[in-house]
Amino acid sequence: MSPKLVILDRDGVINRDSDDYVKSLDEFLPYPQAIDAIARLSRAGWTVAVATNQSGIARGYYDEATLAAMHGRLETLVRARGGEIRRIVHCPHGPDDDCDCRKPLPGLLERLRQELGMASLQGAWMVGDSLRDLQAGEAAGCHSALVRTGKGERTLAKGKGLEQARVFTNLAAFADWLLAQPEK
Known part of the structure; x- marks a missing residue:
């Protein structure tokens, strides 16, 4: 049985993105x-987690405390609507830091799998607005969904590497679709 797990990228999927971070x-x-x-x-029984690259930390644009405040606000907003984000993991490294957690590598997703006590991510969903999000998810065995928000339109226009991805207007459209699927 597939895990009822949805892993979300943050910037561009959950919140407005910025080229300036x-x-x-x-x-x-x-x-x-x-x-x-x-x-x-x-509320429908899906475990929701967030896996996000946050290279702005390595670049000195903000610190871990600022990131924690953003994630605290996010969790408060979701709780106010009766939901829960089970885990939020981030990669604080820059693109040249040679880490194993920066998407498109699947390290963050593997960390989530371990922290959530799951045997596998096979059949879970990775929702992102960039090719690197989808690549990380697919490498970990997830289904992939691209949203058009954030950098999603740009990613879609490039058209490469999206063969396995379902495309949705935004996260709400993905949720509508997923919640309408028959239970397996």
């Missing part, structure tokens, strides 16, 4: 539809 609590602007979608998935 989301560096403060004031710049952390969740999409209302995304907060509602997370809560609906959670």
Whole structure:
């Protein structure tokens, strides 16, 4: 049986992204539809987790405490809608740091699998707005979904590496679709 797990990228999927990085609590602007979608998935029995690259830490744009404040706000908003984000994991490294957790590598997802006590991620969902999100998910055995929010339209326009991905307008559209699927 597939795990009822949805792993979300953060910037561009849950909140507005910025080419200049989301560096403060004031710049952390969740999409209302995304907060509602997370809560609906959670209330329907799906485990929801977040796996996010946060190279702004390595670049010195913000620190771990600022990131924790953003994630605290996110969890509070989801709880207010009756949902839960079970885990949030992040990669604080830059692209040249040679870590094993930065997407498109599957290290963050493997960490989530271990922390959630799951034997496998086979059949879980990875939802992102970039090819690297989908590549990480597919490498870990997840189904992949691309949202058009954030960098999703740009990713879609490139058209490479999306053969296995389902495409949705936003996280709410993904949640609508997933919750309409028959239980397996």
